[in-house]
Amino acid sequence: MKNGRCEEYDDEDVLAWVLGDVDEAEEQGLTAHLASCSSCLERAAEYRALEHSADACRTGPVIRWRGFKTPFGTVRIAASRDGLIDLSWQMPSDDEFIARLERRHSETPVVCDCDELEPAEEQLCEYFDRERRSFDLPIDLSALTPFQQEVLDATARLGFGEVATYAEIAERVGRPAASRAVGNALGQNPVAIIVPCHRVVRTDGTLGGYTGGLRYKKVLLDIEGRRDLLPTAEQPPLF
């Protein structure tokens, strides 16, 4: 012991012991050492106390995210414990996607996903490969307004290749005069593709807008066998 610091073991050794990153001999060595070294003992007690607070994180809210390659480029998805909250292919980098999640959910830790979002990745890739027609994934829309939620719920009921107009969705949520507001709500759909806002078009037969880029709306409708909705002779610009 020198200046209150242990010369035999350092902070990292103690942490390794607490995390269980040591072999049996090291474990026994430090266990015995703790009974005679107050500096290591104190450090170990602090790390041990941290272990208890891990439970607060284990059960509390968290946002997981992952990114993967698709024909749309890198698609990044994020989910709360209740379901998907974000799907995006427009963000230029992981960092910017994470920064946006942190801005929108400032109270919740954002952490990379390990395996929970694997089904979502698989299902989306199958959809892009034209091997899947519907998604079986929980969605969490609780951060949205009640109106947005109603509009997205009504939109989520549209099946593969089925389209509705903005006016029809407005009618289905009991606000027949609100087709513009419906358009706005769909424009802010945080989980495009999964909630198929690409299946909502204008009454005059044109496609209307798409926040992810109109050409992607065309590709999605093409995937779903609705080339008839695209302007004559127009081929989808992607795959």
Added chain:
Amino acid sequence: MTITTDGRVPVEDWSAEYGAELERHVTRMLGNVEEARDVVQELWITALRTEPDSGEGSNIRAWLYRVATRRALDVLSARKRHAGLLDARSGELEPDRPPAPDSVFGALSSEAVEGIRGAVRSLPCKQRDAVWLRWIEAKDYETIAERLGCSPESARANVYQGMKKLRIQLAHVWREEVAV
């Protein structure tokens, strides 16, 4: 003392076999015989409930030391936190009755829980990911390295850097809570 056919000391005899030396070990850690005795008593209950696998065989003694040491560390950190509470409330609580560790950690206030999450949130991305996967989810370093796109050594370094920051920040969180 009876010995089972495989040469192991049966659970009910561990106390007689190892009780005295464990009590000395824990007393050295806690500086208090009474508390050490409590810790060792609890250890027998734990041992009866969750007997270590027979695979550990002759290493029962090592297992007992490990569990006793972790338990003693809990008492120490609870004592430390209790001392903080006493300072802040100028001795309102009875100093001779430190709360049991379980109740101390089980009763973290919502502010403290928020503080813990805040501390995790404030870590740089890579450290936060690494700490979460290792500390909260007990993933191995190969898995973490794969997720983070780095080497296992680098994954481990990120866990350690993050944990050190959390330790320092959480001391702060507890002081804050105490000051309320």
